[in-house]
Amino acid sequence: MPQTYHFMIDIQYKGNVRDPRGETIRKVLVGEYNLPVTSLRIGKSVNIEVEADSPEEAEAIVRKACEELLVNPVVEQYEVRMI
Amino acid sequence: MNPKAAVVVYPGTNCDRDTYYALELAGFTPEYVDWHGDVKGYDLVVLPGGFSYGDYLRAGAVAAREPVSKSVRAYAEKGGLVLGICNGFQVLMEMGLLPGGLLENTSGTFICKWVDLEITDTDNPFLSRFKQGEKIKLPIAHAFGRYVKVGDPKVALRYVEDVNGSDEKIAGILSEDKNIFGLMPHPERAMEKLLGWDYGKNVFLSILDWIRGGNRVV
Incomplete structure (x- = not known):
């Protein structure tokens, strides 16, 4: 019987790609709230459910979704976590 | 007979009519081709500006995977002019037909203004009417125009001043075979002096020269 598996995908720009949104938010936290924030990068998360016969198969489906559409490997990297 | 140009329209494209008008003014016979369509048989394919699929996920990401985009790929791989x-430009990058990435401007804002540009390659079907190093003006209107360089792209157009944080002030690039040209500025909005400058006209006239010179590939 296939089961539903639930994952969170975390997508971030690669380390060498500038993130202007994160830079701006960091400046606000430092400047307005005096917090010692040394780095802040904003990515996106995708909350996804898939049907599969095993956790391994479910993860493979999610990774395929990332590689086909959800992630642009030229500028982004991602991590998958089952929840 | 005027060469035929396809103007590809995705849901959310909004520069299609300007592009149609510009093509007609330059001497093409334009036709709209929607996202279900096929671009086979045209002399030129233009992917116009706008917000295909509301820029959901990433600018151009969804449009790049539509049926018409598959036909654009087949057309481009045969040497067709795109x-x-x-x-x-963002769609072509998402399709992998041009190298690199286009991300949010470093200013974090949508930028809409005329900018100064430098032509850095004229030995191609799109810019032959310009002189190497010529300075021109075209309007830009984008939030995701910061070009992130990957590899060694064939740069055809650079901003004179940094406007959006693009690597090496890159504004437009050509494919390896120079049959595909992607640029963030809008030549179709610079067709008549009445609206400021008409440098855009030479882009479309260059393409016309190339096709009329018997260079048609597809």
Whole structure:
């Protein structure tokens, strides 16, 4: 019987790609709230459910979704976590 | 007979009519081709600007996977001429037909203004009417125009001043075979002096020269 598996995908720009949104938010936290924030990068998360016969198969489906559409490997990297 | 140009229209494309008008003014016979369509048989394919699929996920990401985009790929791989303007450039990049990435401007804002540009390659079907190093003006209107360089792209157009944080002030690039040209500025909005400058006209006239010179590939 296939089961539903639930994952969170975390997508971030690669380390060498500038993130202007994160830079701006960091400046606000430092400047307005005096917090010692040394780095802040904003990515996106995708909350996804898939049907599969095993956790391994479910993860493979999610990774395929990332590689086909959800992630642009030229500028982004991602991590998958089952929840 | 005027060469035939396809103007590809995705849901959310909004520069299609300007592009149609510009093509007609330059001497093409334009036709709209929607996202279900096929671009086979045209002399030129233009992916116009706009916000295909509301820029959901990433600018151009969903449009790049539509049926018409598969036909654009087949057309381009046979050597067909493809011009991607603004969102069209983003779509070509998402399709992997041009190298690199286009991300949010470093200013974090949408930028809409005329900018100074330098032509850095004229030995191609799109810019032959310009002189190498010529300075021109075209309007830009984008939030995701920061070009992130990957590899060694064939740069055809650079901003004179940094406007959006693009690597090496890159504003437009050509494919390896120079049959695909993607640029963030809008030549179709610079067709008549009445609206400021008409440098855009030479882009479309260059393409016309190339086709009329018997260089048609597809």
